[in-house]
Amino acid sequence: MAFRMPLRWRLAGRISSRKSASSSLPSATSVLRQQRRAYSSKPPKSGPSGSIKFWPFAAIVGLGSLGYIGLINRRKDMPTTKPTAAPTAAPTAAPTAGQLPAPAKSTPTFSSDDVTVIFVLGGPGAGKGTQCSKLVAEHGFTHLSAGDLLRAEQERPGSQFGDLIRDYIKNGLIVPMEVTVQLLENAMTEALRKSGSSKGRFLIDGFPRKMDQAHKFEETVCPAKLVLFYDCPEETMEARLLERGKTSGRADDNAESIRKRFRTFVETSMPVVKYYEEVGKAVKIDATAKPDQVFQKTQKTLADRLGANF
Template identity: 60%
Template sequence: MAESKSSPVFDAQKVTVIYVLGGPGAGNVIGKGTQCSKLVDAFGFCHLSAGDLLREEQNRDGSQYGELIRTCIREGTIVPSHVTIKLLENAMTEEVKKRTGDGWTDGRGRFLIDGFPRKLDQAVGFDETVCLASLVIFFDTTEDVMLERLLERAKTSGREDDNVETIRKRFRTYNEQTMPVIEYYKTLDKVAEIDSTVSVEQVYRVASATVSKLFS
């Protein structure tokens, strides 16, 4: 008799997960952080950045993943799926336990997950083991604009991955590995593609209207 597949940790009827994706630097063009904070204020989301969780983990004393994460960030490659998925699951579990208020009672929750999934196996792995995603917000723009923004950020960021060589690697990785994620969710009719070359206000109007439909 075949072994039955275990259910995800969270029930997608109770917990809403929205992925926020865009090419390297797309967020700098329209202020992806700004967009996420506006959506947090309007809809009561918890905003989780996969990149922030990984950066915190690489510096955490005693982390079993620290050196691996550091190497991946330096090389512009993607951290193994099981690491990122586990960090997100742990963060979500904590939030569901401690939060109260609209959208957060009786095991419910609302999450904006930023910069994840970067690969198809991450997408499928998270959907199957943690929670089925409801929507992907995809901020789209050109590589030229992304490069210009990242080099501008490099002047003040102090991040070791903000240099032309690593940025080019990140573009290649993005095209080869992240775009198939967008295509996959398009086949499931779960992608809201938003032109991020327009103003912050215009981008937010579209993003907000898209999210409103989920909760209407």
């Protein structure tokens, strides 16, 4: 027979267990007090390890943006260039009647063993042309005047250099070297062709007027054997040119052009004379005397330097 607990005992046990459970739970009042304390107090501060700082990232982004904008602006300012193909050498065409290309040779056209070249220098009005004419008449030289060749070229119909030469001469300036050198070479070639011989003697009057002309001519046409320098005071030369201008019809035989030519000669041509004096090729001749007296000095100079039969 099973044992049954009396009713009063069971009731007493239930009441006891409810009291113990209720005593272990917090009361509503205590819970409410805790919540009030939680809302009224400040939140706890996070430690240094938990904080995230955004200003370094912002600085990096800002600097990068500024650098990119600067690069774009620099590229806008830079000129745009297109790749070009390597230059190819153009074929050299034969000179036509209106073309005077500068010689592009590495060796002279004429040998100094066959061709004698004498440069005749002096200021405008020094008497270079007069002395050359006498040497042609008495000793068989071929006289080439750079000035006469240039004037003839400027008047030649169809010349592409006519206007250029005219402007340079009128202003007392030196015509570009390439034109003058080619004209002289053409004239020498034509003179030898007419003579039927490869040998010749040339007096080149009024050339070279600059050092680059001298080097260009000797490198591409023929080395010079001698330089005759006719020295004369400026006042004497000016008087001669003004007198000649009355009948010559030359546009540069006027006072203004004459003075420009004097300045050009002193500044550009005298260094040529000094250079040839230093290398022992130039001879100075006093040109203030009468033409016949100057010619006697010229003949003696040539005999001393080139031999009695020069």
